Amino acid sequence: MTLAELFEKDTLRFLLFGGKGGVGKTSNAAAASLWAAEHGRETLVLSTDPAHSLGDSFAQNLSGGEAVQIKGVKNLYGLEIDPRKAYAEYQQMAQQPDMEEMGGMDMMGLGDLSDITAPGADEALAFSKVLEYIQECEYDLVVFDTAPTGHTLRLLGLPEMLDSFFGKLIKFRLRMGNIFGRIKAAFGRGDSEQDNSLEQMEKLKETISAARIELSDPERTRFVIVMIPEAMAVAETERLLQALYEFQIPSSHIITNMVFPEVLDCKFCKARKDMQEKYLAQIRDIYDDFTITEVPLFTHEVRGLPTLRRLGKLLATGTLPPLGE
Template sequence: MQLKDLLLNLKMVMFGGKGGVGKTSCATSSAIWAAEHGRNTLIISTDPAHSLGDSLGVELLPGEPTPIEGIDNLTALEINPKVNMAEFKGITNINPMEEMGMSGLMENMPLFGDMEELTSMTPPGIDEALAFGKILEFVETNHDYDLIIFDTAPTGHTLRFLSLPETLSGWIGKLIKMRVKIGNMFGAVKRLFTREEKEKDNSLDVLERLNESILNAREDLTNPIKNSFIIVMIPEEMAITETGRLLNELIKNNISVSNIVVNQLYQDTTELCEFCKARREMQEKNLIKIKKIFRENLHKNLIEVPLFKEEIREYDKLKEMGEYLIEKSY
């Protein structure tokens, strides 16, 4: 499918690639185009070094979806990479003393002290994982958006995000089992001491709901009629190698890729200086390779976007880029 059809029909479109190649510019231009073609669009930046607000020329508060003034149907969101861990209390920490209602009573007893330390440990990187998890949960809950566009971080970070559903789900699955076991074990002890009835453990429900939406997100991410990943690249040797690697990883993760944007192409004008002519020649050689590998061999649509004289920022420039990305590539 061409980018135009993806933007008109899919639930999610993701833009990714090497640092600085034009991911944010392409994602934002596409989001404006989709919004102006009647789709209620949310653009989400998952890059902790956000530049979505700068690209649109608006201030975005972390974690707050902001309707973009002057563009109907467009909302932008920069995720807050630091989740409030207190929200996840009971999910990230299992404290057996608390389970028994005896917090602080038995720290001095070697066995219980060790157990407390062991079970209240937080896995490394969990705050970032939960920030991503929250996004996936949001995508899976009821909302009014027809299309969600992801402006992703440079490659490595994005691959972690895409493999997150498996990682988080496996981890949450283990946690659920552990909670049930610990809950049963200490619940019995607690009842022995306090004769209290077993209380309902809400954090288990929270875990189960989070797990369910993450598994649904996995299903959506890997469904080619719901999600497609657009790789953005520049016509340079190193970018070809990196694009090949990214494509492999996406295939391994069952994520559909049908379009590749080749951005920042020098145009053929007689005005080019010696330096620009040399760069254009270098780009032309690489473009031939790109066409052979990605179009002929791997059957991807290539979208060629020229190098603009000015920075691509704010509405007019983003609209102009959108024309090349979506309208002129046919």
């Protein structure tokens, strides 16, 4: 299946872009989301990278905490998820006594864990926001601009981590509930509040399991690997693929970005071109069951709607429209 066919797949709901630092994940995610939106799909482009640059790519502030419309594009919305903000939100909500307000999926239902500082808690909370978008999914397509490999791998592992963390917590609460329930009963008091927070935890566990199913369904989810044709990128792609396989995230497409053009009478250019050609041949050979799309090195950075539109068209159709089109 070409990248174009993947983009046009009706069932596709989640398109993730990932790879090593600086290879063009944000640019390609932004370009793909723009193409999808301009071809009739209500699209959300979501950055899970704490060092955001999605807003830069669209030359628009996307850090407000809510998805906002990309100016000048009808069906496109963008959001950079800020783990620190998600954490602050959580702490504030956890202090509120009324658990009813906290919505089914929020882990904020854990009133007695307001001081949670477990390592990775901020990432986990940011991921809970991502889960929210996966579960509610008001959009036809959600495009993820992910962080460089290491961080993304941790994020992909979070559903399992949270699952077991919450699994243990639920068991613990059940046991404690039994003890406290008996004490309360002895004093003639009910334990409805306790039941409610248990319910919240069960719901969160269900949400996590549902998200796992969504993210591992090849009809609905694809992880597109972005890489540049250089030795280090090849090595890192191996690690990323291994992790995707482990977490059962379907992946079938690779974008080789910043491919050097053919330039006559330039020794430097020829040397770079030859070096890249060597790795491109290697990539084609190793990943022969992947669809590989080559993206040339542009003369300018990829930023703003006109350039993103050109890149989007290249990804979706395989041809780069001339400048100014």
